[in-house]
């Protein structure tokens with residue numbers, strides 16, 4: 001069997017407590033992630049779920065090495081990236097991409113869509129950029145003429161597609177999607193999720209999908225990890241987790257969120 005794309009062992013991360021007044025001396029460090037071990041298989045769609053403040057976004061940012069772990073290891077595609085300095089991470093950056101929660105704030109309002117999608121391609125020294133931009137727009141189902149538009153001329157769902165186009169134009173192996181459909185209405189949510197699902201299949205992507213919304217996670221993810229106070233309390237195939245949740249906290253999450261019949265919602 002293929003080695004997993006990500007292998008995480010005993011991952012710890014603490015951050016300085018910014019609420020503490022500087023006069024009181026150096027800020028103490030607060031543990032945010034506490035001993036996480038899991039892997040992400042190639043082609044897998046992993047759901048990361050948990051309540052507010054459970055550490056989902058911090059975990060995502062640590063996987064992408066936007067944050068450096070305090071302890072433990074992260075292997076990406078067989079390479080130990082736990083403490084790689086930025087210059088050594090740079091060639092890996094196009095391969096691990098992120099789609100943000102709020103497309104309006106992650107898209108530069110003063111630049112046209114074509115320039116927005118092209119910017120990371122320039123940064124990473126890609127060639128054939130105009131063709132790549134067109135291809136990315138095709139892949140997310142938007143007209144090529146959109147390259148001349150500005151973000152404010154697009155709907156929320158279309159802006160989220162631009163965020164996806166910008167990520168896939170770099171031909172990544174891995175995409176982290178952090179609460180990317182939270183701000184969208186139900187029908188735009190369904191369209192974006194359908195798009196992601198087909199991109200995962202067509203492009204052989206591996207996806208980690210962070211959400212507090214279990215109905216969204218259920219629709220998309222094959223496996224789910226449940227975070228609570230920076231620890232993994234459950235890691236199970238999606239069908240198993242919904243049918244037989246093992247951890248009390250998972251049961252709490254399941255009972256707190258009304259779960260509509262996905263077959264009825266996502267037609």
Ligand SMILES: Nc1ncnc2c1ncn2[C@@H]1O[C@H](COP(=O)(O)OP(=O)(O)OP(=O)(O)O)[C@@H](O)[C@H]1O
Pocket residue numbers: 015016017018030032050051052053054055056057058059212
């Ligand atoms: N830069 C930081 N400095 C100190 N503490 C932080 C920092 N960033 C996050 N935290 C704390 O870490 C914890 C986890 O935050 P994180 O944003 O990862 O949670 P989350 O599960 O994504 O929450 P939400 O669903 O509300 O976005 C929270 O208690 C948060 O206050």
